[in-house]
Amino acid sequence: MFPVRLLAFSAVAGVAITVLADQSAKRNALKHVVTKGVGEHFFQLGDINYFSESLNSACEQAASDSDADGSLFPFTHIIADRPVITGSCIEDIVTRYGQEDDVFNEDFLQAIFFTSSSNTASLDASAIQYLSTLGISDLILSKAFADHASNITGSFSVIVLSTANAASLPPGPFIGKLEECGLSMSTVYRLYTDHQRAFVDGVYPASDGTRGHKSFGFFNPEWPLPSIPVPSRIYSWTDDRPLAGQRFAVKDIFNLQGIITTSGSASWTRISGPANVTAPAIQRLLDLGGVIVGKTKTTQFASAAEPWIWDDVYPPLNPRGDGWLSCSGSSAGSATAIAAYDWLDYAIGSDTGTSMRRPAAVAGVYGQRPSQGRMTLEGVTPISHSTDTAGVFCRDPYKWLKFSRLWYTPALYQDRSLTGLPAYDGPHGQGLPKKILYPVDYLPLKHPAAEDVLQGFLAKVTGALDTEIEQFNWTASFEKLSQPADFDLARLLSNLVVMWTYEQYQLVGEPLVAMYEAHHGSYPRLEPPMRDRFRSLDYSAAEHEAARDIRRRAAEAFEQQVLYSTSDICSESIVLSDISTGGLPAYREEKMNMSPNASFLAPPGTAGTSGDFCPFFGCIDVTVPLGQVTYWSKKTLREETMPVTIGLIAKRGCDLMLYDFIEKLADVGVLKTVKAGVQAF
Template sequence: MATAIVDKGKLISLNGVDYLAGGVAVSQLSSSRTLNWNWTLADIVPLTIVRTNATTFTSNELEKSITGFQLSDDVFALGFMEVIYIEHNGDDSDIDHTVDLTSESPGNKLVLTSSNYKDQNPLLVYAKMSQSLPNGPYFLSARTGEIFKAFRVYTDSHFTFTEGAVSDENGGFISLPALTEGAMTKSVAVPSRLYYTPTADKPLAGLRCGVKDIFDLKGLRTSGGNRAFYDLYPQRNTTAPSIQRLIDAGAVIVGKMGTVQFANGDNPTADWVDFHCPFNPRGDGYQAPGGSSSGPGAGIAAYDWLDITIGSDTGGSMRSPGGKQGVFANRPSTGAIGLDHVLPLCKDLDTAGVFSRDAETWSSTIHAWYPNFTNYEKYPERIFYQNASFPDSETEAGSMLEEFVQKVEKFLGSEREYVDIAERWGETHPENAPSNVTDLLNTTYAILTSVGQYRSLALPFYADYAAQNGGRHPFINPGPLKRWQWGQDNGGDASYDVALRNKTIFREWWETNGYGKSNKEACSEGVYIYPYSTGETQYRNVYSDSPTAPPMGFKDGRISNMADVPDFVVPVGEVSYNSTVSLKTEYLPVTMSFVAARGCDLMLANLIRDLQAVEIIKPVNTGSKMYP
């Protein structure tokens, strides 16, 4: 049998910064004469490609290009100027072009130029690339002339990734082989931002994206937060269509990110047995990140080198991390995008959402990602406000939220309408439903998720694992194990149909007699707003009660699950607390949720984008504090 050797790239330190030279060549360079490489002992040398349409390329032009690279890219560094390749990209190929570099660039050993340029300096060498490449930093093999993409390698110090990944340049991914210094941390490699330019077809070009580890990526395994599951099943041969749609729009996948096991709900740290819970960067750094999209939520709040992250939301798995980290997070209308090749919690409730630190990027991603929504630029004139949902306006968080609501009222040109969902239900509920909405929905979510996942994921997993492991049972974290058992103890499959019927009853009521009516001009008759987080602590070094049953009852956060409507979390501010960890005053996020009628996702995205444009909402920073 022939030996199979796969080049997965090389880890390179350049002036103390770690880089990966991708293992797949993206072009090859051939020169007009034999090059003298006596100034380096390495086969791989740094290369900068500069594309220009100037007829004369001077030192000033080069300096201007390099300054632009430094300002817009975290991968490029002056060390990449060891070899410079200047390529003319104008249309007038018959004209003679001149390179006139009168001053030496720092660290430069060799300048190569495309054949469209006239050689004005014996130190310049004609060269051609087999495949034209964008501006930016690369690595060049002195031996073969092959050119490789340059990736900067970062340490995942907040434990948000399960696996770094790079493209195999053939529609799939390679697990990142490189590891840099760090205590039990993963490494993540990101390509140069200079490689990408947004277009109408690729509006998300170059956005670096981490993906919750329940979505399949071709060439990688899927863990779902379970070690036995990861080891049992091979690398996937298909990327989830939902993620492929992002890739087709230009997003760059850089790895898979941590999840509560099988997208359930767990508390750090004891509930997280198989994988360690990601670290929320806000406050003292030892607050719970929320879940189940814990890694994507914590990662987007921790790392400037990430632009968006993708998670799922069944019962709050996007919105909870959004609230805990104080970032933009959405649960879309149910069915916004297909979830084939995604580990299920409940097929009748599961959705996929996006995290971001600013509304412009977030809105652009939502527009590019969800295929079947109508765009609305007119906004609802009604604001539905349930007083019982809000903290006392005399508190720090309450005062902040009240000021925010007043600004939204002014922006929309309308005053809030005080509503009471329980009272409204009692007055208008269907005849075949109980008079108390909590009686209708108390166990609905619990049944749908515990029974739904047991039959769609647990049973086939148990059977597959037993078949390959002598009849043994795989380890399951206490949370999902208790939930699955609770579902079987409370009616199993028979109870699922009842729960689904109760959900349908509520959805139909919400759309007719509740606060989710549609509107022809603004998509939604109004927006229902409620606070999602108010800066309360949840320390990860506190032992919680052991898991028992899935979440029960009815609250604001259940509206979107039961009515299939969008629920978008946005940052409002941050409030102080005295940390028992740092023994200092720290700050935690305050966030607000916007709920609209089913299918009104683009209207909400536009509204929140425009609220940021007038500074009612502000982009947030990474790290301990949302705002400087």
Template sequence: MPLLCAASLLGIFTYVSAVSIAPGRVTVLDGIPYYIGGVPVSQLLDVPASSLDANLPDVDVIPMTVVSSHTETFTGKELNDIVSDYISRDDVFSSAFLNGKSLDHALPVGPYFLSAKTGQVFKAHRLYEDTQYAFLEPAVSDEKGGYSPLSTTTGTILGNSVAVPSRLYFTVTAEQPLAGLRMGVKDIFDVNGLRTSGGNRAYYTLYEPRNATGTAIQRLIDHGAVFVGKMGTVQFANGDRPTADWVDFHCPFNPRGDGYLQPSGSSTGPGAGVAAYDWLDIAVGSDTGGSMRGPAGADGLFGNRPTTGAVSLDNVIPLCDGLDTAGVFARSADTWARVVHSWYLDYEGGYYSYPKTLLYQDSSFTAEAINNSDASVLIEDFVSKLEKFLETNRTHIDIIATWNTTRAPDAPSSLSDMLQYTYGTLVSVYQWLHLGVSFFNDYAAKHDGRTPFMNPSAGGRWILGQRLGEAQFDIAWNNKTIFADWWNSDDGLGAKSNETCSQAIYTYPNSAGAVSYRNEYLGTISGKTEYIPVTMSLVAARGCDLMLANMVREMEADGILTPVATGSTMYP
């Protein structure tokens, strides 16, 4: 007979097969693999372990369910309604956690495992295969503010197993607006208890597990996001192309099309994972020169490069301070906007009037530039809908011509010459001086003077950084500053507005359906017609990230944008 205690019911129900409690152990209920960790989250103090053991002598753990009721009489109909609700909302809970007797104890609602030997209660984690190789190191909470590498697998060759806790454990509140969103993180961000690899095997083994989580990731966790593991990155957030450049670790697989398109980078694993897995809600990456925007386009996702300084990047492997940013991937504008509002706390989020100027760089939209007639139709349709949404007509611009007529008198006359080597110089020199030197020295000290292995692209950049040095860095930084000051000025294209934050929205094609495979062969791998993402970029003035989030969320509500699905096509 059910017992009520603090408006909670603890249901302890029948079990399918016996397992032993140990870190990294797996059990199967109704054909679904579950992870049972070694860290209990509660103890049934009011139920003697000996009585449980006597009743169930051959069983180590049994599944159980916590349900909540606010009525004095808990009816069968109410239980059935709760069960139906749980099944509809959660992929961890199943009917295998039902059919048995009940004991009372205070825990968040949802499925758990109970040790019949000790009375200890463990969270239920469902195990999913990482078939896209998106994760480098899945992890589980140590229930003390840190994380441990997941020490188990379902035993296939298709990738690691990722453990996700029940969504029923979490409730969205004002303090935790992201409660229950499962989150993967690019492996350049430090997370307490885990090593950081940067996509490099030598770096991973050289340094001990981190004892702190950086501000960018901790803020999301504090706001309710559920961290489930580290994800693949181009080595040290540089630019690689699969498969030749990815030597230390295998490049994640882009699920779109026939599954063998290159996934872009450097936030490769986060983009591929969110595009592939409906059990993964968001993933954090970084963007210095396109590392969020590239995968967002290749994988067909909502993703962003925010204003530099939008969130602190302490405890993150740097590419170039002053250019590095942290962004997030999601499959819907609403989820993406919810995350950035919770993340970029220094910006004004109350802008709900949007710019009336839509900047349209003609050279970006020509048939030659897009090189795909079907994509051109989709892009023109989007721009037309964006015009209607903003209640304006596009303003045709030529950035080079605008530069020539509005640049500062002492600025270089050729924009392309000024910027041609700027980015490459900045990231090559900065990362060598602020990461490479200490890494090489630390590795040599431990390995009898040896040099650690580097993937071709990252290694080549560090060689370039050594050759160019600080003098060339200073020239490149000055060029970057000249351009940024012009872009953000009243004469530039990124001017501010008191009413709409940004005076204009600048739009351009991000990906236009171009076929780019992860190998050297031409034509589709599958031999059939496949569909490739076509995506657009929207650019606003510095600091207007949340205005843009509001705008994109409203565009989704109006049907101009729609959430995307996982798998081979964005819109099956």
């Protein structure tokens, strides 16, 4: 958000008023709701709620923030990029504002403020005529227009400010107040109610120069749902950074300066203060121009808890289908937000076990577990340094690819001492994989119609690219690894459990219990399985180190014998992976999944899924939406639709190759943008 503090306004130079106002434009007047803090205004224009920070001006005395006299008014700032402004020029700008921004609307055309980068500028007769048809009340001009302002006559007041040119002020919607010293103003946020309960709270940038953020803390009075403050996209149009103005939600395990990281736990929140520093992964997206609008819900300490296990917070509502499907865990809030809200561009999550890919699958959006070590997790509540990763959800494959290529910079790779894995291979050729491996021990998808969607996808891939489908067996591939001896699925899973349990106890459990008991004299309130896991350490340091050693040696063999490089291809093959439900509905109520026509995401008693393989071997696993199928809803008692997705697994370190492969599929229309709301397609 641009803090409007750069303009030094002096006295109003002149005012010409006519009484020929065009009555055709019926606009909603600004309705002041409440003032929060010092000058932070909540107001309405029609049925849309807005928020603005304290008015800014360079008056010798602070501008009055009070709206006791009803003098606050909405206006639109337009930067003139030519000396003479025509009516068609203004019309094009206003039309673009309305088409490309959800914060701006015609109510902000009560007044228009023109500035110019030229020393002198003017409005021609067609411009005056067009402004009259808009029915504006006030035309406010910077001093660049002063020489020609006296020639303007129209159905509006003309106000000239004797101030320097204001080209550094962003264009877009504002609220303002005319005072003796000049024009005080503030940028505005549109408020969206989080009906899907995906967010902990909204956030917005602090204007105190600290680079921190403030918790918004405003909830719908009819029901305690958070309001999310969203700035105008127009403000970013003068910013040339690659992600300028793109809106992000961030999983509430990533530190954001000025905001308490709750980690999904009321007990953790009670012993935590606001973060002093933003996590480097999040600072990276801010540096690229991104705008953070809120922190999203997570399970306690990013566990794999299903919705019926959540205790401290109400689990997010997956918007797909009947609205009662599982949102999975632990990045459920981020996946739900991106699936539900078209005003949101990206949502950041994390994946230790399946916490990115499974929510992406049930929400029908793009998401990934990157190669292990691809992004630093400094300033992030950990589970396991050995297996934690950070990913991003998005509805648009091209936007998702652009962000991923920008975000995962080598400067932010993790130190290998944390991951315990070998270094990535050196540079590889730019070729794309020639084989897609179809794991017969984990496919086909359970729902025949979903398998038809998958087979249709594969037919399109082989038809568009020089790629063939080959049958494959995960179980056999493990048993054939040259090292360690006698490696199999059971050993893979047991070693993951050792790493997760040991490291989360050391990094989170033990410090939490000690600090909570010191401050509050009791054991913290925890959900299963942390309730027992944090009481004592189940594994020794030697067992943990042995598990990491087995993993390292198995990963070396895996990258030589299963997913390996050739002279011109980083990963010779891509493996398909389904960690969702095979096209069957998984509900947010436990008992609703206990029937042949529904499925748990992780069925009780099963020995792992293909979602466990990349956490162990460190490979990249991307979830992509393919289509949708119908199901008979136990909630609405009618047919509904749910997404069908698939995972694409490539060798560790081959992220850019897999991104290129996905881009090719998007180019030929095999992968498409999904919609927000009930249906993905």
